[in-house]
Amino acid sequence: MTRTTRLAACAASLVMFLLSLSIGAGEFSLSRLIEDPESLHFLVASRLPRTLAALFTGAALSIAGLILQAMVRNRFVEPSTAGTSQSAALGILLMTLFFPAAPIAVKMLAASILALVGTSLFLMSAHRLPPTQPYLMPLFGIVYGGVIGATVTYIGWQTELLQFIEIWTNGEFSGVMRGRYELLWGTVGAVAIAWWTADRLTVLSLGRDVSIGLGLNYQRTLQLALVIVSVVSALTVVVVGIIPFVGLVVPNIVSRLMGDNLRGTIPWVALCGGLLVLGCDILGRLLRYPYEIPVSTVMGVVGALLFLRLMFGRPTYA
Structure with missing residues (x-):
C-alpha cells in the first residue's frame, strides 16, 4: 500500500467521522457547538457514541474475521458464517x-462462553473437511450457523x-x-491483543x-x-446485533493489497472495517x-457486491 493510499485512507476517515456526526434526523450543527450547550449535549449523548460504536464494531469484526481465517486457513469464513455470532445470540437468549x-x-x-463453545465445535468439524475443497468449509459454516440460528x-x-x-x-x-x-471499548483491547500477538497469529496461519x-x-x-473471536462476537451482538460480511470482505481486500503479514495488515484491516461499517450506517x-x-x-x-468482486476479480498485491 503506497503512502498516497494511506494518506487518502486517513483523510477519508476524518471526512466520514465528521459526516456521521452531522447526519441524522435530529437538528444539529457542528458550527453551533460553542454557542449552543444543547448541541454539545446532543453530540456527546447521541452522535459521538453512535459514530464510535460503528467504528469499533467494524474494526473488531474485521479483526475477528482475519483471525478466524488464519485459524482455519480459509479465506471464506467469518464469525457470522462459522456459528460464532449465532452462538453468542443463543447465550444472550438463555440468559x-x-x-x-x-x-x-x-x-x-455468557454470550462469550457460548460463542467460544460454538466456534470450537465448528473448528473440530471443519478440520475434518478435505483441504482441497476450500468452498466446503464456508458452506458447512453457513449450514452450521443456520442450525444454531434456527434453534434460537x-x-x-x-x-x-x-x-x-430481532434486535x-x-x-x-x-x-x-x-x-x-x-462495552464496545472492550473491542479496542481485543484489537490491541491481536496486534500484540500478530507474529504468532501469522505463524498459526x-x-x-x-x-x-x-x-x-x-x-x-x-x-x-x-477467545478473541468469541469475545469480539459477543460484544458486538450484545450491543448492536449481527452484521454480516464485514469479517469476510475486509481481510480479503487488505490482504490482496498488503499481503498476509498480520503485523502490517491488522491496523489497516481495523481501519477499513470501521470505515466500511460507518459508511454503511451513513x-x-x-x-x-x-x-x-x-x-x-x-x-x-x-458486502455481497464486494464479495462477488473478490470472487471474480484478479488478485493484486502491493
Missing part, C-alpha cells in the same frame, strides 16, 4: 430466559421473545447512546505442523485466537431520510 435481571456484562460473558428462533417463538431476537440478529445503531455502547516446527505453542495460540441514514435502514441490511447488499 434472558433464566436470569432476566442479570447485568449486561454478565449476559455478555424456535426457542424465541416458544417463549414469545421473537422481538428480542440481536439485525444489527443497527439507532439505539446506541451514551451509557449503551461502552501456516498450519499446525509448520507452526510447531517453528517453535510456536500452537495450542495456546489457538486458544487465545478463539448510507442507511440517508437513503430514506429522516427514517433509517438498519446497517445490517445495507451491509448485506454492499
Whole structure:
C-alpha cells in the first residue's frame, strides 16, 4: 500500500467521522457547538457514541474475521458464517430466559462462553473437511450457523421473545447512546491483543505442523485466537446485533493489497472495517431520510457486491 493510499485512507476517515456526526434526523450543527450547550449535549449523548460504536464494531469484526481465517486457513469464513455470532445470540437468549435481571456484562460473558463453545465445535468439524475443497468449509459454516440460528428462533417463538431476537440478529445503531455502547471499548483491547500477538497469529496461519516446527505453542495460540473471536462476537451482538460480511470482505481486500503479514495488515484491516461499517450506517441514514435502514441490511447488499468482486476479480498485491 503506497503512502498516497494511506494518506487518502486517513483523510477519508476524518471526512466520514465528521459526516456521521452531522447526519441524522435530529437538528444539529457542528458550527453551533460553542454557542449552543444543547448541541454539545446532543453530540456527546447521541452522535459521538453512535459514530464510535460503528467504528469499533467494524474494526473488531474485521479483526475477528482475519483471525478466524488464519485459524482455519480459509479465506471464506467469518464469525457470522462459522456459528460464532449465532452462538453468542443463543447465550444472550438463555440468559434472558433464566436470569432476566442479570447485568449486561454478565449476559455478555455468557454470550462469550457460548460463542467460544460454538466456534470450537465448528473448528473440530471443519478440520475434518478435505483441504482441497476450500468452498466446503464456508458452506458447512453457513449450514452450521443456520442450525444454531434456527434453534434460537424456535426457542424465541416458544417463549414469545421473537422481538428480542430481532434486535440481536439485525444489527443497527439507532439505539446506541451514551451509557449503551461502552462495552464496545472492550473491542479496542481485543484489537490491541491481536496486534500484540500478530507474529504468532501469522505463524498459526501456516498450519499446525509448520507452526510447531517453528517453535510456536500452537495450542495456546489457538486458544487465545478463539477467545478473541468469541469475545469480539459477543460484544458486538450484545450491543448492536449481527452484521454480516464485514469479517469476510475486509481481510480479503487488505490482504490482496498488503499481503498476509498480520503485523502490517491488522491496523489497516481495523481501519477499513470501521470505515466500511460507518459508511454503511451513513448510507442507511440517508437513503430514506429522516427514517433509517438498519446497517445490517445495507451491509448485506454492499458486502455481497464486494464479495462477488473478490470472487471474480484478479488478485493484486502491493
